[in-house]
Amino acid sequence: MAIIKRIEMTVQVDGRDLREYEDPDADTENDGEITRYIQASSETPFTLSFKVPNDFPLDADCLSFEYTFDGNLKDDFLWRKEKFNSSKGKLSKTVKGYPVYDKKGFRLQEFMFAKINFGEDTELNLYDELSPSEVRSLSTIVCKVYRKEIIGSCTIGGGAEIVKDSVPPTEALMIKEKVLKGQGLTHSILTGEEIKASPQNTWPTRRVDKKPLATFTFKYRSNEALQHLHIIPREIPLEERDIETLTKTEMRELLRRQQGKQQHAQANVVTECNRDDEYKALLASAKSQQARRAQPGPNDEVVALDDGAVAGSPWGLQAWVSRAKGAFQGRG
Missing domain, CATH: 1.10.287 (Helix Hairpins)
Incomplete structure (x- = not known):
């Protein structure tokens, strides 16, 4: 479980926290950021879990969580100050999918790990080049927590305020192998089956601080990639073990x-x-x-x-x- 300033965030599969591994290259001196590696399994749905104690010192209208997948898919939610005052314990939320709101109503599309398909001459959804920042964003889940000021009235339904700028992927990423050669990137995120859900309430907001209170980064990789990166030890055959x-x-x-x-x-x-x-x-x-x-x-x-x-x-x-x-x- 990753914890920054009493704010907790985990990635879960089937309601259980995925095991986290420390990033040996992360900056340990910055107490407002934390980076963890997690293992991704192909075609596996996952959720995000957030927890904050009710006595969290919030001197703003709300606490906002902005999360991004692969640098592209974005969503957010917020807890108003009144929520902290009325809660008897920890505030908790499980984000199960990406919000969709259209003529059919409000629903969620579940998040899913999907293996990146590599090729040289394929044409379908093929990326033949990526910028360095795009490569760094792949196979990552980033959540930034901000204090915010509410500057307008509540809107029922319609999803989060930044959803309109993001398009959920429904097909696995296909890319030329040379683009990611040596990067150890194995998976991306797409949206899967639809989940029934109630419409969300949203408020127009403005950030109080330029820098986030907390930044969580989860780098998800296959088991083989984690071994190759020396994040987890290579499996030793039973016959060779003590x-x-x-x-x-x-x-x-x-x-x-x-x-x-x-x-x-x-x-x-x-x-x-x-x-x-x-x-x-x-x-x-x-x-x-x-x-x-x-x-x-x-x-x-x-x-x-x-x-x-x-x-x-x-x-x-x-x-x-x-x-x-x-x-x-x-x-x-």
Whole structure:
């Protein structure tokens, strides 16, 4: 959970906070900013969660939360001072999607992580170049918290005051691989299924401060990218880990793998033994046949060779067996 000046913000999946990892390159001296890495899974809906204690020292009309996805998709909400005064505990809000307001009424489109599609010659939604600032904004969720003054009357419905400048993406980003080469960017954000919701109340406002009270930045990446960036350690195979560090579940999995290897090895031994027995039987049959052919009949002529061998001698048998052995091994 990221906390700045008692203001809390998290990214959640299925109502649970995603695990956060510190950014080793972030400026730790600025207490008004915080940067965290989180893991993104493709086609996974997510929400934003905000909490502020009711005794937060707010010396303005409202506290406003302006959040941006990938530097493009924008939305905001605010808590008026009266809300803090009437609340008995922490103020909390879960942002489930992007607001849409048209003839069909008010509704939300859920936020979703989507894998960036890389290509060289594709044409659909293809970006062939991005500015350095656009590249820095990709795969990020940024929320800036401001104190604001309310300068007009409330409007029911219509969404947040800055929504009109943003168009929600409905298709995964497609970009040339060379544009993001070496950046470790793997996902973008698009809007998914529609969610029923009640119309929002909005007020025209003006910022009290030039700089935000708090700035939350979440850099979302795939598990592989986080490992490549050394944000999380690379997974070590169970077989290579210290057995004292394994959990019960990991120990059972390691035992299952070892048993599988042993069964496979035993099956190979049985197969080799069967092949060896078959070869021995073939050799014995060959010797028997050669022995019968080697016996001269009453009308056979025996020819003496220069090296002292005779026709049908063991030399002929060895050559035949050698050829038989080669043919048998070729079957394996």
